[in-house]
Amino acid sequence: MISNNILKVLGETIKQRRTTLKISQEKYAELCNVHRTYISQIERGLKNVSVKVLFSLAENLNTTPSELIKEVEQQLESKKE
Template identity: 55%
Template sequence: MTKINKALGQVLIKYRTLAKISQEELADRAGIHRTYVSQIERGLKSPTLLILFKISESLNTTPSILLSEVEQILDDIHP
């Protein structure tokens, strides 16, 4: 598990929770499997760019916003 994957997982959990949807709902909206969402959120998998776009659209945000938050988390870890 890389720090980047872990940070992305944290961001996705945050946005999914704010959207008040389950992993299953996010997976359905993005057209991916629920276990894949779980693996991404736990930092075990790194999504492709296409999947990141699908997930961000499903969360009513943009990939750049998600990645900006990932960068912020990483900056907080290594200032």
């Protein structure tokens, strides 16, 4: 079972990158071809994403899925310490 903490950290990471790029949730959702409420749920750690959606989310943040996951792993490790 996927920990809610992982989803929360992934959502926070996505939100931070999106806001750094000054992209609204609405515009980001449009770029990723998903609904704005889905982006909101992802960013709040309420929804798990498919691999297909993860690739789209990463691409529209000018990064790769592996870089997003790496950042999530680093955040989770730092919270353990």
